[in-house]
Amino acid sequence: MAQVALKKAEKQLATHDTTELQAQVASLRTAADAAQQALQEALAAAPPAPVPTSAQPAADEALKKAKIEAAMLKAQIRKLEKIEAPTTEQQSELDTLRQQLTQAEQALASAEASAPAAPAKPAGDEALKKAKIEAAMLRAQIRKLEKIEAPTAEQQSELVALRQQLSQAEQALAAAESTAASAPAAPANSPGEEALKKAKIELAMKRAELKKAEKAGADEASLATLRSALAEAEQALHAAEEASGKPAPELQRHNKSGVDDALRALKTEVAFARADLRKLERDDAASSEALDAARTRLAAAEQALAAHQG
Numbered sequence: 001m002a003q004v005a006l007k008k009a010e011k012q013l014a015t016h017d018t019t020e021l022q023a024q025v026a027s028l029r030t031a032a033d034a035a036q037q038a039l040q041e042a043l044a045a046a047p048p049a050p051v052p053t054s055a056q057p058a059a060d061e062a063l064k065k066a067k068i069e070a071a072m073l074k075a076q077i078r079k080l081e082k083i084e085a086p087t088t089e090q091q092s093e094l095d096t097l098r099q100q101l102t103q104a105e106q107a108l109a110s111a112e113a114s115a116p117a118a119p120a121k122p123a124g125d126e127a128l129k130k131a132k133i134e135a136a137m138l139r140a141q142i143r144k145l146e147k148i149e150a151p152t153a154e155q156q157s158e159l160v161a162l163r164q165q166l167s168q169a170e171q172a173l174a175a176a177e178s179t180a181a182s183a184p185a186a187p188a189n190s191p192g193e194e195a196l197k198k199a200k201i202e203l204a205m206k207r208a209e210l211k212k213a214e215k216a217g218a219d220e221a222s223l224a225t226l227r228s229a230l231a232e233a234e235q236a237l238h239a240a241e242e243a244s245g246k247p248a249p250e251l252q253r254h255n256k257s258g259v260d261d262a263l264r265a266l267k268t269e270v271a272f273a274r275a276d277l278r279k280l281e282r283d284d285a286a287s288s289e290a291l292d293a294a295r296t297r298l299a300a301a302e303q304a305l306a307a308h309q310g
Helices: 002-015 019-045 058-081 088-114 123-146 153-180 191-215 220-244 261-282 288-309
Strands: none
Touching: 002 019, 002 058, 019 123, 058 088, 123 153, 191 220, 191 261, 261 288
C-alpha cells in the first residue's frame, strides 16, 4: 500500500511539480522505506513458510488477492478524502475509486463464501505472530521519528511513548516465544465464533479510524459519520456475542496496565484535546472561535477526568 501511494504521488509530481507534492512524495518515500524495513524484520522473525503445493486451493489465492485489492482501494480513497479542496480531476478519481471499491468488496464477499475454512492454529502461534508484528511496527514508527532532524515537542513525546510501548511489546514477544511451543492446539471455531471474531476486528478498525480522524483534526461532519459507523459496529458486535453464546469480551479481558476503560478513554480525550489546541495555537490562521472551542473542549475533558479520578 505504501509503495502504491508513493508511485501514484510521484506520477502526480511529474505532471504538477509543486512544493506540496514534493513534500508529500518525500513523506511517502519515508513511509515506504519504514514499511519495507518492517516487512524485512517480520520476514526474518517469521518461521519458514511451507513449500506451496499444486493442491493449494485456488479459492485461497482468490481470497487473498481480493483482500489486498480492497485494502489498497480503501487506502487510496481515505487519502483523497482528506484533501480539503479537491480538484475536478481528484474528485473524478475519487468517484472512480469508490466504484472500484464496491466491485472489490463484492468480489471479496464472493471469495470469502467460496474459500474453505482455514485449519485452526495453536493459540501460542497466533500470540507469537501478533507480538512479532506489533514489535516490528513499533520499531518502524520509532525509526521514522528518529530521522526527523528537529522534532517538535509533540513528536518527541510521541517518540518516548513509542519506545515505552516497544519495551512492553518486546517483553510480550519474549513471553510468547517461550510459551508458543507448548501451547495446545485451539479447537476449530464455530460459525458463530467466526462471526464474533470478524465483528471484533471491524469494531477495532472503526475505533482506530475515529481516533485517527480526531487526532488529525477532522471536521465535525466527518467525525459524526465515523462515530455512527462505530456505533453500528458496536451493535453488530453485541449481536454476534449473543449469537455465539459467549459472554461479552469486556467481562473476560484483564487490564494489564491497571487502568479501567473509562479512565483510559478520558485520558485519551484529554491528550487529543490538548494536542488539537496546541496545533491551533501554532496556526496563525486559526480563528478565535476555533481556539475558544478547543480550549472549552480541553477544559471539559480535564474536568471529566478529574471527576472520574476523585
